[in-house]
Amino acid sequence: MASARPHELDDARLAALLAPITLSASSPRRRFENWGKTHRCTPARVFVPTTDFECELVLELARRHRTTVRAAGAGHSPSDLACTTGYLIRTDNLNRLLEVNVEKQYVVVQSGMSLTALHEHLATHGLAMSNLGSISEQSIAGVVTTATHGTGIDFKVIPSYVLSFTLLLANGSKVRCSRTDLPDLFLATLCGLGATGFVLSVQLQVEPAFCLREVQQIKTIPEVIENLDALAHASEHVRFWWFPSTNKMVVSSFDRTYESPNPISESLFHGFVSFHLVQLLLFLGRYVSSITPWAGRAALWFGRNRSLNIDVSHRIFNADCKYLQYTTEWAIPYEQARPCIEELRFWLAAEHGKAGGLRPHFPIEIRFSDSDDIPLSPSYGRKTCWIGIVQFKPYGFPTAYRDLFQKFENIMSRHHGRPHWAKAHGLGPDRLELLYPLFHDFVDLLRTVDPNGTFRNEYVRRHIFGEDISQRTFKDRQS
DSSP states (O other): OTTOOGGGSOHHHHHHHHGGGBOOTTOGGGSEEOTTSSOEEOOSEEEOOOSHHHHHHHHHHHHHHTOOEEEESSOOOSSSTTOOSSEEEEOTTOOOEEEEETTTTEEEEETTOBHHHHHHHHHHTTEEOSOOOSOOOSBHHHHHHTTOOOOOTTOOOGGGGEEEEEEEOTTSOEEEEESSSSHHHHHHHHTOTTOSOEEEEEEEEOEEOOEEEEEEEEEEHHHHHHTHHHHHTSSSEEEEEEETTTTEEEEEEEEEEOSOOBOOOOOHHHHHHHHHHHHHHHHHHTTOGGGHHHHHHHHHHHTTTOOEEEEEHHHHHOOOOOSOEEEEEEEEEGGGHHHHHHHHHHHHHHHHHSTTOOOOOSOEEEEEEOOBOOTTOTTBTSOEEEEEEEEEOGGGOOOOOHHHHHHHHHHHHHTTOEEOTTSOOOOOHHHHHHHOTTHHHHHHHHHHHOTTOTTOOHHHHHHTTOOOOOTTTTSOTTO
C-alpha cells in the first residue's frame, strides 16, 4: 500500500496519510490573512505538505469531495488572489533546495521557498538572481504565477528567468514544462495565477553574485518628465519614487559594480524617529486630511542624505515597505509613460487644490521592464512602465482608498494600462480580452487542463471567467 498512487487509496488510508499535514481547527494558521491585512479567509481545510506526494494526496481528497485547491505562500499579494473557501495548501514547508549548478548558473527549488531563503542559498554558491522586486518575502511560486517584476528597461519580468518547472495537474498527473516541453502550458503557467495547476518545483536561471552601486538624486517632477527617456536608460535599473505633496521625485539608479559593499548606515535614533513620526502623521491625516501631505514631506526629508549606496544585489533591489498598506499598480506601454505621468501630475495637483480633495500617500513608484512573450504578463509584447500607488494603514487602522484607486485606474486605462495581477483591480474578462491578445487562448487552456475548475478560486472565477463574485468577499467591512 505504501507504493500506491493517491487515486488507489481507500478513504481511510487517504485520511490517515493526510492527518499529519492537516491543521486543526484550533490552529492559528487555520485562518489565512494576507500581509497587508486587507483580505482574510477561513478555508474548508488547510494543509502544510512537505513533499510532492503529500500535495498529490491533498489534490486527490479535493477531487473526491469535489472542492477546489488553492496554494498560498507568504500572502504578500494585496488582493484576494490567495483566498479560498475550498482547500488551502500553505507552501511554507515546501522549501527545499533541490539542485545547484554553478557552471550552468541555475538552481532548482521547491515552490514554497521564499526569495529571502533563496538569496542565502545562492550566496553560499556565489550566485544571485538577475533582478528583483521591492521585497523578497514572496514564495518562488508566487513570483512565477503573478509576473512579479523588478525594474530595468532591458530586464524582463522575473518569471522570464524560469527555465522549467514541475506541475501537478488537476487529473493528478505530474508534468515537466519548459519552452520545449509543453511550451503552451509552460508560458500560460508563468503568469497563470495558480489556475493551471500546482507548481511543485522551479528551475531558475541565475548569474554570478554581484554588487550594485545605487545613486539617488532628488529631482522635480517637470525635470523628470522632460528627461524621462534619458533617465530610464541611464542605468541598468532605474526606479522613481514620487512624493506627490512635494512635487519631487527620488530617482534611484543602480548598476553592477566591482566595488566592495559600503552600505549606508542609519542610526537607530534616526530610523526610530522617522518611522514613528511619519506613521503618526499618517494616522492624524485620517482625521485631518491637511496633515497627510506633511507625512510625505517628512519621509522625503528623512531620506534626503541617501545619495550613494553600494551593497550586495538583493539589498539594493529590495526596499522597506514600512507600514501595512492598500496598493494597486498598473503597467502602461513605455511610450505612454510621459503623457500618463503628466496627466497624473495635473490630477493630483487639482486634488490638492481642493479643500476636500484626495490626499494620496507616498511614494508613487515608477519602474520599467522589457517586453516578454508570457501571455498574461502585463509586459506582454511591449516595453513597459509600471506605476503603483499606496495608501498606508497607520497602526493597522484602515484609510480611505477606493475613490483614489478608481480615479487612478481610470487614468491608467486611458493610457492602455494592464493591472498587476496580484494587486487590486476591477477588470473582468470583457476588458481583459481587449488588453491581452492571447486571453481567450489562456481561458481555453484552463478549460482543457482543469475542466472541473479544481484550481479556480473566487479571484480566478471573478476576473478570468466573469462570475459575479464580489471583490469584498474576503474583506472586513472596515477594509
